[in-house]
Amino acid sequence: MNQTGRQKANTVWIELPADHFDLEKTFECGQCFRWKKIDLPITSDPASSHHGNPVIHAYGGIASGKGLVLYQTERDILMETTHQDFEGFWSHYFDLMTDYEAIEKRLGGLDPVMADAAEFGRGIRILRQDPWEMLITFILSGNNNIPRIKGTIEKLSEWYGEKMTLHEGSTVSPMWAFPTPSALAALDPEAFRKAGAGYRDRYLHESAQRVASGTADLDAWTALDDHELRKALISLPGVGEKVADCIMLFSYGRMSAFPVDTWVKRMMHQAYFDHEAGLKEIGDFARQHFGGFAGYAQQYLFYWIRNRKMEAYVK
DNA sequence: GCCCAGGAGAAGG
DNA sequence: CCTTCTCATGGG
Numbered sequence: 001m002n003q004t005g006r007q008k009a010n011t012v013w014i015e016l017p018a019d020h021f022d023l024e025k026t027f028e029c030g031q032c033f034r035w036k037k038i039d040l041p042i043t044s045d046p047a048s049s050h051h052g053n054p055v056i057h058a059y060g061g062i063a064s065g066k067g068l069v070l071y072q073t074e075r076d077i078l079m080e081t082t083h084q085d086f087e088g089f090w091s092h093y094f095d096l097m098t099d100y101e102a103i104e105k106r107l108g109g110l111d112p113v114m115a116d117a118a119e120f121g122r123g124i125r126i127l128r129q130d131p132w133e134m135l136i137t138f139i140l141s142g143n144n145n146i147p148r149i150k151g152t153i154e155k156l157s158e159w160y161g162e163k164m165t166l167h168e169g170s171t172v173s174p175m176w177a178f179p180t181p182s183a184l185a186a187l188d189p190e191a192f193r194k195a196g197a198g199y200r201d202r203y204l205h206e207s208a209q210r211v212a213s214g215t216a217d218l219d220a221w222t223a224l225d226d227h228e229l230r231k232a233l234i235s236l237p238g239v240g241e242k243v244a245d246c247i248m249l250f251s252y253g254r255m256s257a258f259p260v261d262t263w264v265k266r267m268m269h270q271a272y273f274d275h276e277a278g279l280k281e282i283g284d285f286a287r288q289h290f291g292g293f294a295g296y297a298q299q300y301l302f303y304w305i306r307n308r309k310m311e312a313y314v315k
Numbered sequence: 316g317c318c319c320a321g322g323a324g325a326a327g328g
Numbered sequence: 329c330c331t332t333c334t335c336a337t338g339g340g
Binding site for chain 1: 334335336337338339
């Protein structure tokens with residue numbers, strides 16, 4: 001790895017093939033809300049001249065208190081981090097051990113709709129995010145829209161999270177880490193409402209208190225099987241079937257989870273049903289049809305219906 | 316003004 | 329088990 005003069009101590013450039021890792025798709029497919037696109041060109045960006053390939057786009061963000069900037073060229077993903085953080089954290093966070101080509105093949109063999117969706121969404125990776133952050137984020141998501149969810153999360157982070165400088169001299173600096181459980185547990189419901197949480201204020205307040213007090217031990221819940229984990233999550237105020245599925249998929253890596261929201265319901269109905277199917281029927285069908293790959297399938301379908309320019313998909 | 320947004324919870328069948 | 333109603337808030 002090249003060591004340039006302005007590099008921080010102990011950091012290295014990590015270079016990964018981009019054929020199944022697309023930053024824009026991964027960060028904009030609805031599983032996360034806090035990674036931010038950095039406007040190019042970044043004048044002091046060593047990645048631009050480092051490998052000779054122009055940077056297409058760059059993202060910055062914070063996960064579990066660790067800041068990172070990633071760059072995408074036509075062929076590669078680049079990131080500047082320590083070897084220890086890459087091996088011990090980011091590799092797991094970006095699900096780098098999983099063979100997405102095999103997943104695309106497996107899902108694509110099931111039916112032509114999924115074959116198209118998986119090809120269209122090629123490059124999406126399912127992140128393994130902090131369960132606490134996902135809990136708060138998806139409690140907020142109920143009967144809400146994505147721009148407003150982002151706005152509320154951003155306010156909570158700015159007001160109650162730790163300020164961090166990600167990247168000297170870039171437009172992404174500064175950013176704020178997601179607030180800790182104890183920071184949010186100290187708030188009155190009214191504080192959540194000021195951030196735009198609306199009637200979900202008491203759900204956030206009570207769930208934060210349960211996590212901060214240890215009544216709900218999100219880390220220990222990794223030992224539970226899928227059924228027990230879902231039950232534990234649903235015991236928290238503001239968490240129902242759909243939100244529990246999101247937390248299981250986006251932080252606990254439970255790939256049999258299949259969150260059914262209004263968008264996925266619409267997509268599933270167009271592609272797989274000839275009658276008006278309820279949430280439960282759609283979910284049951286999807287988990288049976290996609291099996292252990294249901295979570296990946298859900299993200300391909302969600303990305304498809306949110307980003308593909310066409311009125312409807314006809315069987 | 317109406318309708319919708321990555322729904323959950325409560326009430327009443 | 330099911331269905332229906334309400335919840336706060338901003339944008340189209």
